[in-house]
Amino acid sequence: MVDDAPNPLGTYLRDRRTRLAPAAFGLAVGRRRTPGLRREEVASRANISPTWYTWLEQGRGGAPSPDVLDRIARGLMLTEPEREHIYMLGLGRPPEARYQPVDGITPRLQRVLDGMALSPAIVKTAMWDVVGWNRAAAVLLTDYAKLPREGRNILRLMFGSDRIRARNADFDSIARFVVGAFRADVARAGASMSAEVTKLVAELSRLSPEFAALWQDNEVVSHGEGVKRIYHPDAGLLAMEYSSFAVEGRPELGMIIYNPASAEDAERLRVLLDQRRD
Structure with missing residues (x-):
């Protein structure tokens, strides 16, 4: 039967x-x-x-x-x-991704970020808009709360802000990596041909010839993990290991967590966070 x-x-x-x-x-x-x-x-x-x-x-x-x-x-x-x-x-396969714009994160996910007091952490969308961050990220990376929502896009910050550019050691290699990872993220989220991505790419290409050239190279990379060197005006140069994670049930979101690469970096970050404590 x-x-x-x-x-x-x-x-x-x-x-x-x-x-x-x-x-x-x-x-x-x-x-x-x-x-x-x-x-x-x-x-x-x-x-x-x-x-x-x-x-x-x-x-x-x-x-x-x-x-x-x-x-x-x-x-x-x-x-x-x-x-x-x-x-x-x-x-025998998952459905094709359907891109959904994201305005923010849940209070529970925010508490996860806040629980990592000594590890700067952010949550970003496939468009690389930062929608969640903790205090350590605000101190070391950028105080996203002081930026308008559209200004919290990592690519806009990297290619449109001299201050952010100066914060990133090895900017050229980081910029190439970020553009390749962004391309992979929007494809994975099913947003490659979306109006939002088309508009953002056109805006960034007008803003930065560097971005336009990198986008035309068509490189694709996985964000994964690595080491990023960050200049801070008070703490100097810090080497930070980073790891990226998917958010379960939210394929359009990714979490990036930074940890000091050495004991010296950890101490300098701790001092920085203590100095900036409210």
Whole structure:
């Protein structure tokens, strides 16, 4: 029997369907033989054939298309992780990234940043807008709170501010690295062809011939980890190791954490933070 064959996608869809309350969708409850929505009701909500949906639950008809999976995800009101799960079950891969602009971070994530008192840390978007930071980052890197929202973009700061440029030792290599990592990030987030990226690239190209040349080179790099040397007017030159992390459930966000590369750098950073304590 087909229904007895291994069918993870069908099993999952059937489980989600039977957990839904018909009344929540404006459907008559009446006398139903099984809990949840009927197959034909899900098919109607997904705008697909009831027969095709039945075959999916039964493991028949081959692999569904991404469009069908997206329609079913909307019909079953799946969350983004659940949508990704049916892609993995049905196609063996996650869905293509869908870029979503970000205004800020959750209070919980901000508390994570604040808990790293001696480690400058920021959260950035795929567009490299800084949307979260801790006190150590404000002291060592930039006090983002004093900048307008559009001024918190790392590329705008690097290529448009002489002060930030002077803070970065080995600026040429850092600039090349940042542009390559930015290109990779917007592609990963599904934003390469977005109006936001097109506008930002055009703005930066007008602002800086250096950026324009680097963008035309088409280099792509992973942010990963490394060492960055930062000049501070009070602390001098500090070597800072950095590591980048994805934010679980928020593919459009990335966290960068800096730590002193040596005991001497750590002591100088601690003194700096003590001097700037409110």
